[in-house]
Amino acid sequence: MSLFLVRGGVKLSYRKELTSESAIVRMPPPKRVLIPLQQHVGSPAEPVVQVGDRVGKGQLIGKPGRGISAAVHASTSGTVVAIEERTAPHPSGLTQLTVVIESDGEDRWAELPRPVTGVFPLPTTPKDISERVAAAGVVGLGGAAFPSAVKLDMRQRHELDTLVINGAECEPYVTCDDRLMREAAEEIIDGVRIMAYALAVEKIIVAIERNKPRAMAAMREAAKVDSDIRVQGVPTRFPMGSAQHLLLAVTGRETPADQRTAVVGAIVHNVATARAVSRAIRHGEPLVSRVVTVSGLGIREPANVEVPLGTPLEDLLAFCGGLHPVPSLLIGGGPMMGTTMPSLQAPVVKGTSGVLALTAAEINDGPEAPCIRCGSCVTACPCGLVPVEMAQLVKRGKLDEAKGIGLQDCIGCGSCSFICPSHIPLAHYFGFAKGKLSALDRDARRQDRIRALIQARTARVEREAEIKKAAAAARKAAKANAAAAAKTAVPSP
């Protein structure tokens, strides 16, 4: 089958060789884990433990909040020493509610749900699968951290026929999915089959960028167990790993603006998510660790590490030999779409695919120069937008006009900023504009709500005043009546 062309994108220097040949190593639990109650898209989890409680590894410590949310589990055994605001792994440096667990060093599992054994079709219902995945707190491990169970329930609202497994891993440096596909292909394929069973789809495509031939070979070998699974190589081009773009590349289906891939009948899951689903169903293990690529020239021993969630970055970096030479940037995620980390005390969370310490030599940074109208950003934009024009509008404060020419369709991949010869921070402008627009939107809703409250109160006060007036008039009339009655009554001597 031929591949469909994806427009735009950029060719990057991948620098994956720093870690691509180092096997995944398991990091022992640190002295303390800091587990934020919101590591996913949606509402934060609500704590179900108290300070002083002893918890086992995999024990539920946060139950899903309202609406879209995900469960959070202890990543090692120990004692809850605090539930407090701690620095979040977020560029703002703001805090979030975090459960701090002091490890007892035993790393003892709590009692886990009974696993589902047996061959396909599984001896259970699709609903049971998605409930188990939800209970295990599995979220998209590609970086977006969208609760996986919500995606597995999409068949109730959309007609689905395809499951795409995202093994593109298009970000430079990051090799955690590559290693996972080489080392745990069977588990991934098992997870893929479980998800396909839950979604009731028959067409399964595992898409892997062609710069990972070993991963592709391992996955092809493992996929032999199921003839429905096709392992497909895709061109090495950023941002191939974006769900909408990957789907377009392997099926030719284009996702409409502002919509999910489900509306065109396909669900996209990451390979690491598939493995987490397999662990959850086959072993009852909740998501308590993930593979993180620790890389960059500022790391003494770059590696792929299976890290307990909530491990502070400083412990992880120390495990990798520490920082040397001193990096100029510390990034969570990949260099294109990742964000700067505010502190070494910030923890590794479910969405952390990489921790990169980049030295000045690795960063293509420079002072912003005027736009020379070369059009490179227009060619590079994978969403068919005109970044140069949008940035001009944002600069001049015309956010609504920028929205009118597709600002909300920007996936924030940063290809435009990367390609710009004048170092104009285009993606930063769009990130700002999207955030500002949603802040304005939130404010508008708030104002409307408050105005409705004020109007309701004004009406109520007026009504009350009227009732009071009527009551006073009635009393007066009654008094007058009584007086009149007293007058007409025969005055007895």
Added chain:
Amino acid sequence: METNLLWQGAQAVVALGVLGSLLGALLGAAARRLSVPEDNRAEAVAELLPGSNCAQCGFAGCKQAATAMVEGRAAPTSCPPGGVTTAQRIAQTLGLTLDLADAQAAMPQVAWVDEARCIGCTRCIRKCTADAIVGAAKQMHTVLPEACHACELCATECPTQAIAMKPVLPTLDTWHWPKPAPALTPAAR
């Protein structure tokens, strides 16, 4: 003789009737044709303002402020509780332009009750225009931040000065990237 008189009377009635209806139609048509459209922008603007008559703008109430804005005596941004949203909507109604990216205005605020000082007198509750304060007599009061628009009427009413205005700080959900700093010009570099 008598019939003649009757006949003349009838003629007069008809003539005057016709004249009257003709003139009436003329006046009616003129009123419609030459009418001056009523300027109801003041009402439209008043509809956009919060309506709590807090007087932070310097006018007696929201209606007066709306009139002043229409007449150009007040800027669309002069309503602090209304914030950016209200300013933007008013500017749109009046055909003015506002720079949204720089529309920082004052940081949004909400009232906050110092529980150590609250004596439970319920005066703030009666004053609150948005029903944003809850509590009962001799009980602690508190502010529902999602309903408070910082009209500050409660703060001036409180006999123990237990109510202060606090800025709404960004959270992980509401934070967004700041606008990139403008590039330095070659001369400045």
